[in-house]
Structures are given as structure tokens and as C-alpha cells.
Amino acid sequence: MTRALVYVGKSVPRDDAVEKVTGSARYTHDLAFPGMLHAALVTSPHASARIVRVDVADAAALPGVRAVLAGANLDVRLGLYMRDKRILARDVVRYQGEPVVAVAADTLDIARDACRRVRVEYEPTAAVFDPRDAMKSGAPLVHPDLGSYAHLEGVFFPRPNTNIAHHQKIRKGDFDAAIASAEVLLEARFDNPPVQHVPMETHASIAQALPDGRVEIWTSSQSPYTVRHLMSVAFGLPHAAIRVHVPYVGGGFGGKAGLNLEPLVYVLSKAAGGRPVKFVATREQEFNTLPSRQGLHSTIKIGATRAGKIVALKATYVWDAGAYADYGVNVGRAAAYSGAGPYAVPNCWIDSFVVYTNKVYGTAYRGFGHLEVLWGIERAIDQTARKLGLDPAEFRRRNLLTLGDATITGETFTAGHGKPVECLDAVAKAIDWGTPSSSPASSTKRRGKGIAMLHKAPAMPTSTSCSAIIKLDEDGAADILVSGVDYGQGTYTVLRQIAAEELRVPIDAVHINSDCDTAFTPYDWQTVASRFSYMGGHAVIEAAADCLRQIRAVAAQIFGVAPEKIVCENASAYPDGEPKRAIPYRLLALGYVYPNGNAIGGPVIGHGRFIAHGLTHLDPDTGQGRPAQFWTYGAHGVELEVDAETGEIEILRIATAVDAGKVLNAGLARGQVIGGVVQGIGSALWEGFRFDKEGRLKNPSFVDYKIPTAKDLPREMVPILLENPQPDGPYGARGVAEHPMISVPSAIGNALYDALGIEFTSLPLSPEHVLARLAEKGVKP
């Protein structure tokens, strides 16, 4: 018998909201410790140069300066998938903004003063900025030692003596034969610039090197255990010697995954005699020194039959990794196995190259490469539909994955994948697809509609795991311990709902630690890839079951019945059919005491775990295999208005459908959709790095890097959450956090074609970009 859900699915308000609205929530930015030093950086003014000489004497002599370090002092390589990065540049600098010298001092002002006294002599060397140039033979090598770098073997394939950090191949069917037989062909190129995540809290870390060799870290991170592990690898410390705390995190979006500033503050603390050292990135450093989203250049070829079936698809993805690819290689891998869109493509050929250049480096960013590849794919699908004379929605319907189809890596599409076509139909209906837009108020404006599909699976190692502990308190309430990070998504609230549901206790009696601490909260790989509710949800369900097993064992003894005859309900346990005899959890939580003083049982502590299952590495030559724990599909429908005199775009409405499997918290899910859509609009319309000829970033601040404000919202946003269950998801749920952002630019680009009849191929679709294309096409307002 299934019971009606009491908490799961409801809009339970997030548990940390009170702390956050009162200003009492503490972020790494806010932390201070006795004796704490402050760090500042000298960064490279050159995109590519040899470091001839570093003179830190004047800096070190400044009163209050406690440590000055340069790359020459630090022979360590860092990285998650590819160990290619230094703490501070050593021998060479590879991008403008790269840290070269670090100072720790009594105050931030002294540290900055000291940095101004550091003299670094550079000898500029040949640089390469376009990854397509970087792939040519004879291009300057960003990493001449690439062949010697440690990396995740069997998964990533760097090409020594080139700038290619990884080449991901997908080969399915016989592309050449199929494309030759295609009746309609489309070939197109697309570009995405590098962009920034822009978490409102910039990266911040504090470390203290303890006298016994241990290290304690407080960091604004998505990844407490990955930080611990990579610190262990980098410095040869046992894991137990590294303690990582993650307090509240002011946004991450992927940019705080993996290892970032933690090694820097650790080596500074060590050099400063073990005093805690804090580094907070300035907003300019957040743009110019810390990682961004990689740029992408796509070439896409689609062959279809006159009847509107795709027979072959070829894509070449050239990723602009920037100077380091420690995380970027996996973006190139994951986006490749999603690189044909959510379509049944019988013959597919994809090459995805992650290529070093002399620019600020890339990392994970919400959508993990999918916004970028689907910018190309979903625009190309529209173009192919038009070549066929088909409605773009109809063309998609004829090609979307359906039961029994094989994905491009050979996975069979099942009912458990959800229903992409329902997403398409939902957004089409929401924007009155097929009905022309009403006339704009002004004769200089044009309106149009567009649709785009999206899909994504978590990109993570095949053995990714997580765990949860639930402890019952003296009063029978439950404490959840996890090391996944809630940096805004609301997952902690979802886990509380799940625990309340499973333990049969009121939601107010379930608490969760807002700080992660690797000394006490149990293992979780890292909080990325929209997999925390899915994996953490499973772990909490299992931990709750473990608690109930312990409760039942004690209750069974008390009541003299078999444990399976014990019912747990209303925070109490009783023999089946005898609710009047219920004993509240609070009398069982620490062990039951009989009237005569005898005690049985003991503190109830449950643990649960989850590990990815059934995943395989992809075949190096064909990309075939099972990379994805689950897939989430969705679609956007956009109606927009463009001002043909200024190039400005206004989004009139955007409908977003995501097949969530099961909505665990309606309010939080809506928050993810709206937030993701607006972030996607940022990528679509305004955001992008601009570099000068020397590779210097020209817009490293909010003055010239614009993100959406409250004035920049669409007139109407329509979130639609479908619930076709994920069989192995908690309550049937699958991840939805990244997805709403993906394909927003594609839908806007498609609507822009509808409005203007112009194919836009690069982002952002800024007023200037739109007007330039209008002028080029001779379109008069």
C-alpha cells in the first residue's frame, strides 16, 4: 500500500532562509580568526611570457608582511582530471591575470602595498588566443610538457606536443555512407564566447597549517571532499590530516567545483608560520584570474531525408580551454556525448577537442558545455527544418528520442528517460506556436517565436558516490549530516522533506547542518551536475531506513513482537494495529528505559549511501558506452520583439518545460527554473569576455560585464514541470538544476530568425551584434 506523501512534493520553505534574511548566515567572506593574515596577489600583465626574474625583497621588507611566495618556491601541480595547473605561475605565465606572486600580511592593505613593491621581469613569448589556431601545427605550445602531465587515464586523451588537452570521439553507424545518401544537407558554424559564472560571493578561502602537519580549511566551495582529496594528492598529506569546512556559499554555478584557492592559502599559511591566511578574490580577479566557462567553436553537418528524418550528424567542437584544462577536459567529454541533441541519430560522428590557449581558463558552469553545443545543434535543427519546408517543432517531433531508440553512445531510450516530446508540446502550447505573433506597437519592431530542446545528464566519474547520516536527538528530532553543499539550490530542504517523509516525523523535527566539515559530515564526491537531490536523496532514504530498523528492533523487544510487525508513524512506534500503545521516538532515540531502570537499544544513528551504478568509461575510439546515470529533457519556447533601429531584444514570454520525473519541492523547483532561465538570457543577450589583441581581458568588472538585473526580465516566464518518473530516482525524481539555463540562447536565436530572417551564429545577441547583422543584410527598419 502506498501512503500519500506528506512532505515530498510540497513547497516547504527553505530551512536556511531565516538566517539569510537576517544577515546572520556566515559565508567564508565573513569569517575571521585570531591572528588571521590577509593575502593579495600579483598577477601577470602578459598573456604569454617567460618569467625572467622575480624580486620580492622590497615586499618582504614591508612591516606586517608575513610571507611572500612565488612559483619558484612551489613545485606542485594541481588538477581534478588533468594535473596541469600551478599554485603560482612557475617559469612562465600562460594568461593575463594569472597569479605570479602571493603575499600574506597582517592586513589586506599591507598585503596589497607589498604586492605593488614586487618587481617581476617578463619576456613576452608568442601567444595563441583562438583554439582553432592553436590546433594548427606550428602553433605556440601553451604546455610543452603536456605529455608528462598526470590525468585520469582511460577517460582523457591529451595529445603530447600539441595544444589538445583532450580529444573525445563519438562514432556511431556509418556516417560517410549515410551523409552521402542524405536528401537534404545542412552545414553551419557557431560560436560561443567564454563567460563568467558571477556568483555574488567571489571565491574565498582560509587555511591554517597546523604545527603537527595537519591543515584546516574554510572555503567557499562546492566540493569539500574533492578539495580534501586533491589537497592530499598535491601535498602528499593523508586525508585525515586535512579538514575542510564549507560554511554558507554565496553561489557557485560550477565555478566553485574542484580545487581553487585552497592550495594557495595553505602554502601561504605554512610560509607564515602557521597563522591562518584568508584570500578573497576581488570581483576583477573573479573575472580575470579565477575560472570561467570555456568558449566554443562548432561546425555541424546534418543530413536528413525528404520525409524529415535525420540520417546523419557530424559535429566538430573546438573548446577554448584557456591556459588550463584541469576541469575543462570533462566539459569537452560530456558535451560530446550529448553533442547531437536529444534526437535519434543513426549515424553520428563527433570530434570534441579541448584546446589550450593563452586566456583565462575554463571550468564547469551550469549546463556543463550543453548550453554551448546546443546553441549550435538547436539552431542547426531549425535551419534543417526550414530546408525541408517543415515546421521546426514538427521536424523535432519526427526525430526526438523515443522508446527503443539508441542514443549516440548506444544507450537505449526507455520509458524511464521521461518524455522529451511532452516538453516540446508543452512549450509550443504555452507560446501559441503556429499562431503568428501579434503586431508590435512600433513600426521599427519585429516579433518572432522560437523553440529549442535541451537535455543533459550528470557528468561525473563512473563511481561517484555520496552518503548521509541521520542521528536522532534526545527529543526524537532528526539531524541529517551530509557533505553535499547547498549553495542556493535548496537541496537541504529537499533532504529534510525526504527524511521527514521516511522517518514519519514532522518536518520541523528534521534538521540539517548548514556547514560541511569533512571531519564530521560523511563523504560526498562534490556538489555538481544536478545530482545532489538524486544521489543525496537516495542516501537519506537509506539512512532513514537504517534509523527505522534500529527503532523497530527496540520497539519489537518492548512489545514482544517481530520487528516487521512494528509500525512507525507520527514520530512513534507501535505494534501493527495498536496505535494506542505508541511509544514516541524521543523515548527510543537514545535507547529505551524500562520503569525499573533497565535500558535497551542505544542512540539511533542511521547511515545511507549511494553510488553511481552501471556506468562505463566511453570507448576511446567510438565513444560508445554508458556515461549517464540519468537524463533530464526539456524545452523552451520564446516569443520576442526586436527593435530594428537599436538592435535591442525584449523577451515577451518564455515557457520552459523540464521533465523532472517527480517534483520534490514545487517552490524550489520553480526557483531553479526561473533562475536558470534568467541566467540563460544573460548568456544569450549580453555576456561574454572581450579580449584585446594582446589577450588582455577588457571587461573584468560589472561596469562592462553586464548580467541581468530586475529591469532585464522577460515580460512573462512560464515554468512547466513534467512528472514522468525516473525509475531509480528518489520518488521518481531526476535532477533539474542546470537544465533551465541550457538552450535558452538557442530558442532566442531561433525566434530571432523568425523575427528578422537572419541566421545568428554567435553569442551574445547584443544590440550591437543584432544591428550589425541587420546592416549587413541591408534590412531597413
Added chain:
Amino acid sequence: MVDIELRVNGQAERASVPAGMTLLEFLRDRLALTGAKEGCGIGECGACTVLLDGRPVTACLVLAVEADGLDVRTIEGEATDGELSALQRAFVDAGAVQCGFCTPGMIMSARALLLRSPHPTDEEIVEAIAGNLCRCTGYEAILAAIRAASEEGGKL
């Protein structure tokens, strides 16, 4: 060093500060009022918004010495006797909070709006918070929260 006297959340404060110290540094480092955040340091993001004599300002672009003799109100002064204000309650109930880093500044901008216009139009709400960047929520729930709080405009 310059001697200053000001009121912060109704409390008299006296301090000697360097002329170059910002009001944000004074609040965070001297008074341990860390609710106001530094998101950019150049007045572009609004995370450090506080009220100076009732008007919202970005505390990163005000010197502490400029607040001499004035009344400063921060997020820490928003709840009274441990009770959330109607505005804070509305933020909680509307789901207007995600990572929370922009939230204190956002609430202070909204507070100032409701002080000068207890029943603002949507346009006024947008104008009031457009200087507060939020990367998580897409603003929709924040606008809804302020709208909801303004319906109770009388009991601020």
C-alpha cells in the same frame, strides 16, 4: 585617524577611523555587522546596501567618516526582538532567497522603498532593486516578496 560618532541600528557608536576606511569596512570589521556583503567594491552590485539617514546607499562607496553624525541602518536592525519584519517574512515565504549573498542588500533596498512608498507600483519596485544584482533567483520571487510585503505596508 578621524573621530566619528554615528548611530547604527539605533545604537550610538563612537570610533576613530582612518579616512580611507569605507562604511562597509567599518560595519563589517569594526562592528562585526557582516550582513552587508562586498560583491564588487565599486557600487555596481548592491550587496553592501545599507540605509544612511533612511536612504539606501552602497556602503562600499561611502567613507566611514562621511557617516559621522548620521543614522545607519543595516540588515541586522531589520528584525525586532527576534521577530522577522513583514518584509523578511515575505522573503522567506515567497522563496526569494537562494544562496542568500545578495539578500541583505536586497532587503535593505526594499526596506527603503517601503519607507518612502508603502504601496509601490511594480515599476517602483523594479527601479528600487535594479541596483541589487542576484545571480540565483531570476528576481521573480524577490519582486513577489516585496509586493506581498507592501500589501501589509501599514505594519512595517
Added chain:
Amino acid sequence: MLGRFEYARPKTVDEACRLLAEAGRDAAILSGGTDLLVDLRNGSRSPLLLVDVKRLEELQALRTGPDEAVIGAAVPLNVVVEHRELRKAYAGLSDAALSIATYQLRNRATVAGNLCNASPAADMAPILLVLDAKLTVQSPQGTRAVRVAKLFTGVKRTCLAPGDVVVDVRMPPLDGELRTAFRKQQRIRGHDLAVVNAAAAYAPSRATLRVAVGSCAPTPVLLEPFDTKGTSPEALAAEVLRAAAAATAPIDDVRASAAYRRAVLPALLRRLLADVVSARRAV
């Protein structure tokens, strides 16, 4: 910390002038601080003395009247924006003030500060140019009036000297109906610097139209007045566009290319003219 400097808050304008004159180029006037403090933070300016003029009584005026309108140099932009009489008389001025930065910054930033910062993109410049506004400038040598039209000498440069304190900005008396408007092209609807901005003032009774353009030359540009008598709106627009193109020389920068500025200027001007000439706001 925004650097090491002394801070002075003089009680009178005389005292402020004296302090500034004594310190010469080592001093800076602190009014709204929204430009100065950013410069201090990024190290592009490092004065040894800041002279805070924000509380000087003489700088707080804000009035409109039959003879003239006065905006004290220390009046925050929001106070200007919210002043009903001022909006009635000079809608374009209120709109220009409203277009600047964010609500929070407008509680600090001032009309005079926006002018004296002398950015080519200064939003207050075009409207004050078309209104032929004057600055009241006090110095140890006395008080003088400086026409806004004479203020800008280059990018971020003015004709003001150390020791000069702007006391207020004065608009000449309204002689009959005057329709004013301001338009600004930006990259995003949220707060942004102008890619191009422009203002117009049209006096129907005198058949005179004045237009100024910002962000398209090293300084904001005031075009020669246009005689609107017997000119059709279309012909007038063509004339204004021609004059604007001839008087400006946009450049490429991170905000926009010269080409975009040139392309968008005509639309901006046409809309601006529609605002004042037809007295009916265009889109």
C-alpha cells in the same frame, strides 16, 4: 581601505576653497564620491586630501522659479529626480538624472559631480548643454559663472582649477514653453553607462531647437541651434542628423564600436525629436 589620505569637512565654501587651493593637485573634492571612490580603489587617483563638500549649506539649494532654477552641487540625483516642479519644467533633466546608475548611487551622486567628472558619456551633460546651464563656481579669487558649454576641455578634463568649488547649477529662466527630453542608448536595461546619449530642448514660441549628443566625441557636443520655423518634422530630423554626424567622431571602446554608435545615433535622435517636437513620446 581606499588609500591613505587626509579628510576635511570644511564648514564654509570659503574654507573649502582655501583648503583646495593650498593643496593644489594633491586634493580632491569629495561630493557624491561615486566616481572618486572608485578611482581611489583602483589606484587611478591618489590624492593626499579629500575635501568633503557634501554638507555645505550653500550647496543644498533646490528650487525652480520664474527667474531661474537652481540645483545645489551637493543635492543627490534622487532628490532632483523626485522634485515635481523641476520635472514639470525640465522633464529631460529629470529623465537624465534618473538614467544614471542605480537608486543607491543616485542617493550619493550629484548633478555637479556628474558634470565635473567630465566623462564623454556623462548623462547630465547633454541636457544641461541644451538648457545653456551655468555653474556657479567659487574660488579664493571670488565667484564666477561657468557655462556648461565651456566646461569640458577633454576626456575627463574641465576648465576648473584647484581651489574651485562648484556651488550650484543654474538653468536660465523659462521664456515661454520649453519642451525637453533625454534619450540614452545602453547595452542592457539595467544600470549602464551610455553608449550614446542625447538631449533636446525645443521652444515652440521661438521656433528654436537645441540638441546635444554625448559619448560620441571626447566631450559632449552641443550642436548649433536649429531654426524650426517652416521646417517639416522630417526635414528637421534630417538636418539634426546631418549636423550630429558632422559634429561627432565616435570611437571604438569596450562599450560599443564606433560603427554601432554611428548606426544607433540617428534612431536615438529621431526618437528624441519626436519626444519634444510632437510632444508625444515615441517608443
